[in-house]
Amino acid sequence: MRGLESFDMLIAFTIVALFVVGIYFMMGYFPFATGAAEVKASVGLDAQEVLKKIIQQPGSPADWTDINQVQDLGLADSGIPGQLDPKKLLALASLSGGAEAVCRIRTSSQDYPVTKVGYGIYLWGTPSSTQLDPSVYQRVLKSLFGSDWDKYDIELVIRPALKINLDIQGGQTFISITPPGVYALDACAIFWASSSSAAYNVEIIGAYYYSQGGGENAKWYFNIRLYNSGTQSVQINSIKLGGQELLTSPVTINPGDVWCNTYQLSGKPADTTVAVSGPNVYVTAQAQGVKPVGGCAPPNKNTPSIVPQQQCFSGGTDADGRAVLSVPGNTVFTFVRARGAAVRGVNYTYPGSGQVSLVGLVAKQDAGVYIIHSKLIQNIGSTSLCGCDDPGVSALGLRAVYGFLGGQTSNLLQDVTINPSVNLDLGTVCGNGVMDKAGCLIPWGRIGRAKFLVVLVERNSNGDPPKCGEIPQRDVIVMPLTGGLPPLYEVRFATWWRWVGQRPEALVTSYAEALADSGEITYKVELWVFRYR
Numbered sequence: 001m002r003g004l005e006s007f008d009m010l011i012a013f014t015i016v017a018l019f020v021v022g023i024y025f026m027m028g029y030f031p032f033a034t035g036a037a038e039v040k041a042s043v044g045l046d047a048q049e050v051l052k053k054i055i056q057q058p059g060s061p062a063d064w065t066d067i068n069q070v071q072d073l074g075l076a077d078s079g080i081p082g083q084l085d086p087k088k089l090l091a092l093a094s095l096s097g098g099a100e101a102v103c104r105i106r107t108s109s110q111d112y113p114v115t116k117v118g119y120g121i122y123l124w125g126t127p128s129s130t131q132l133d134p135s136v137y138q139r140v141l142k143s144l145f146g147s148d149w150d151k152y153d154i155e156l157v158i159r160p161a162l163k164i165n166l167d168i169q170g171g172q173t174f175i176s177i178t179p180p181g182v183y184a185l186d187a188c189a190i191f192w193a194s195s196s197s198a199a200y201n202v203e204i205i206g207a208y209y210y211s212q213g214g215g216e217n218a219k220w221y222f223n224i225r226l227y228n229s230g231t232q233s234v235q236i237n238s239i240k241l242g243g244q245e246l247l248t249s250p251v252t253i254n255p256g257d258v259w260c261n262t263y264q265l266s267g268k269p270a271d272t273t274v275a276v277s278g279p280n281v282y283v284t285a286q287a288q289g290v291k292p293v294g295g296c297a298p299p300n301k302n303t304p305s306i307v308p309q310q311q312c313f314s315g316g317t318d319a320d321g322r323a324v325l326s327v328p329g330n331t332v333f334t335f336v337r338a339r340g341a342a343v344r345g346v347n348y349t350y351p352g353s354g355q356v357s358l359v360g361l362v363a364k365q366d367a368g369v370y371i372i373h374s375k376l377i378q379n380i381g382s383t384s385l386c387g388c389d390d391p392g393v394s395a396l397g398l399r400a401v402y403g404f405l406g407g408q409t410s411n412l413l414q415d416v417t418i419n420p421s422v423n424l425d426l427g428t429v430c431g432n433g434v435m436d437k438a439g440c441l442i443p444w445g446r447i448g449r450a451k452f453l454v455v456l457v458e459r460n461s462n463g464d465p466p467k468c469g470e471i472p473q474r475d476v477i478v479m480p481l482t483g484g485l486p487p488l489y490e491v492r493f494a495t496w497w498r499w500v501g502q503r504p505e506a507l508v509t510s511y512a513e514a515l516a517d518s519g520e521i522t523y524k525v526e527l528w529v530f531r532y533r
Contacts, residue, residue, distance in 0.1 A: 047512035050144055050154065051527040055084065055516045060143075065091050067493075068133045072143035075158075075525075077518075084518035086487075089158060093491045102126050103386035105362065106376050108423040114377065116386050120357030120455075120477035122377065124364040137498040153504065155494040155528040158487075160521055162345035166334055171205050173334040173349075174290065177321035183338040185293055188312040190454060191329040192474065193299035194229045200280040201230030202253065206326035207274045209241075209265065210291040210318055220265040222246065223292050226276060227328040228253040237278040241287065242271030250278070258328055260296030291318040293325045308332060308456050332476040333454050343515065343522040347488060348452070350478050356388045358457040358475040359418060368446070369453060369479065371413075371430060372439035373420040412446055412453075453479040488521070496530065506530035 059074025065087045077085035103122070104111040114122040141149035163178040171191060177183055194203060206225035211218045222241055228234055233254050239247040246263045253259045272287040294313020303309055309329070317323040317338075325334065335348040360377040362370040377386045384390055413430050422438045430440035447453065455477045496504050510529040515522055 047510035047527050047529040050529055051512040051514055051525065053144070054156070054527070055514060055525055058085070059088075064088065067091055067094075068136060070136055071139050073140045075516075082517070084516050084523065086518050089487050089491055089518060089523075092158075092493050093487045093489075101387040102380065103377055104380050105370075105372060105424070105426075106378055106383075107426065112426075113380075114360075114362055114386075120360055120374075120475075121479050122360050122362040122386075124362055124367075132497075134498055137495040141495055151531055151533055153494070153496040153506070153530040153532075155492070155496065155503065155530075157490065157492050157526045158523050159490040160345050160488055161343040161515055161524045162338055162340070162522065164336060164338055164345055164347035166336060166347055166349040168331050168334060168349060168351055171327045171329050171331055173325045173331055173336075174288075175293070175317065175323045175325065175336055177317060177338055177345075180319070180321040181317075181340055182319055183317045183321060183340050184314070185316055185323060185339075186312070186314050186337040187293055187325045188310060188335045189325055189327045189331045190308050190310045190333040190456075191327045191331045192308050193303070193305065193329040194227065195305055196229045196231075198230050199232040200234050201228070202234055202236070202276065202281050202283055203227045203229055203328070204274060204276060204283055204285040205258070205328050206260075206292055206324070207285050207287040208290055208292045208324060209269055209272065209287050210289065211268070214319070220268050221262055222265055222269070222287065223260065223262045224274065224276075225258060225260045225292075225296060225326055226253060227258045227298070228255055229328070231255055234281050235278045236276060236281065238276070240273075240275045241265075242269050242273055256298055256301045258296050258298040288324065290322050290324045291316075293323045297327075299328050332456060332474075333452075333478060335452075337520060344517075344520060345522060346520050348478070350454075350476050356385050356390075357477050358459065359455065359477065360386070361453060361455060361477055361479045363479070368441050368443040370426065370439055370441050371418070371455065372424065373418045375420040376424055376438055412442060416440070447481070450481055452481060453477075455479075503528075504530060504532075507532055 054073055054075055056076055057072075057074035058076045058078040059070060060072035061069060062074075062078040063085075064070050075084045075088050077083040101116040103114055103116055105114055112124070113126045114124055115126055116122050138149065141152055141154070144154065145152045162183075165176040165178075167174045167176075171194070173187070173189060175185065175187070203226070204224065205227045206223065208223045209220060210223075211220050213219055224239060226236065233252055236247065236251045236253065236259075238245060241263075251259060269287070272289075274285045274287050276283050293315035294311075297311050297313075299309050309327075311327050313325060315323065325336075331351075333348065333350045335346070337346045338344060357374055360370075360372050360374050362372060362377075364370060374385055375391065378384060379386055379389075416430065417436055418439065419436050420438050422436060424438040426439075426441065428437050428440045430442050442453075457475045457477070459473050494503075508531040510531075511527070513524060513526045516525050517523070
């Protein structure tokens with residue numbers, strides 16, 4: 001499963017965001033929220049006051065995006081009061097680097113260097129991690145402590161206040177949020193709709209039991225979702241949970257429709273086996289103990305089967321911060337936005353397909369995003385695929401390219417053939433319909449305010465699978481875009497890095513913490529102040 005569970009992948013996506021600038025700056029405005037700061041020890045130094053200055057002031061220069069520019073450390077957004085600036089958080093995160101491989105785009109006239117930073121994701125050129133100018137430490141400390149700067153060090157740790165775990169299993173995405181609690185959810189899934197040539201084919205796309213209320217007043221419920229992916233209408237005469245009949249009268253489900261219902265139970269079920277039956281129909285499953293999100297929507301029957309679909313739902317978690325999103329097909333991308341009493345957060349995920357993608361997305365700062373056949377993105381000095389000792393697969397069709405805005409999608413491209421045997425012209429702009437090209441460019445103007453590019457690809461022939469992980473028949477590549485999301489992982493900055501490799505022993509240590517928002521994400525910001533003499 002891909003997404004933001006891997007620290008290496010997170011850093012890689014951060015670098016992409018740093019280079020893909022100026023296209024979209026956070027959706028909406030959210031008021032600033034600061035938690036109570038705790039000072040555990042204080043003798044002449046107050047971490048709470050220092051932290052307040054860092055998170056409420058933009059620093060100098062006010063719009064810095066490179067840590068080496070900083071004269072006075074501040075993380076506030078100079079354009080949106082009460083917000084942390086996501087570009088400044090990304091600048092701190094970039095200190096960690098993250099390139100996977102340096103490769104080349106091969107054209108008939110010349111080669112162009114690119115850097116692989118994630119699954120199917122590349123940056124134009126050969127960027128490296130930011131090299132920190134040692135004088136930055138001195139400037140930061142002087143701005144905070146004046147002439148006594150050399151008696152102090154600080155350590156700053158910034159991480160999302162909510163940890164949102166997502167796990168895709170077929171058409172279901174299981175959601176788990178830490179710390180536990182009840183959260184409102186907005187969730188979207190992009191999926192390939194299921195279909196069958198069989199006359200009678202009913203799928204249980206969701207079966208869930210859950211409780212509402214607590215203690216003796218808790219009430220238990222069972223929710224079931226059935227999808228008719230066959231070609232004929234079916235009649236359901238029986239729905240049983242643990243052998244207990246729940247259906248009071250027969251139900252007819254037409255082809256391509258989804259039927260859902262919720263039943264109140266007498267208590268928590270001991271046997272969670274679900275059995276659904278009728279003429280020409282018998283299917284079983286195990287009910288999951290989790291609360292479902294959203295309604296009961298069928299796939300769009302007017303959408304061709306080769307085109308992925310999207311469904312978005314609103315709902316909430318149970319008291320343990322858990323929920324599940326289900327769709328009638330195989331999920332390829334899920335985005336979740338969660339909101340609690342004083343915190344909010346987002347996350348996304350998509351299934352991993354292998355080591356080498358079908359196409360490569362190459363972000364070029366002054367142009368847009370190139371979509372290029374993976375056979376033309378090669379290791380330097382060879383004709384093998386970037387990061388893989390194999391020539392790859394020649395034939396494939398590019399089914400769809402979406403710009404994902406966090407609640408809706410913009411269909412940027414559909415049904416294009418990418419042919420590596422044609423000379424690659426980097427001046428070719430992507431267009432719909434049959435276009436026999438080795439690659440093309442989607443300009444930034446067409447991408448607009450998207451949070452992600454979601455590229456769905458399907459091979460139009462089997463080809464020979466490569467040695468280093470089979471290239472899939474269908475593939476999904478997700479490129480986060482700057483401003484769409486600030487970092488979804490821990491960011492750390494410490495001035496003691498200038499002289500020691502681990503946290504030093506200090507005469508006095510002061511600690512403070514606060515909650516602060518950056519667009520759709522609430523961060524927990526922690527600060528340690530060390531005094532040595």
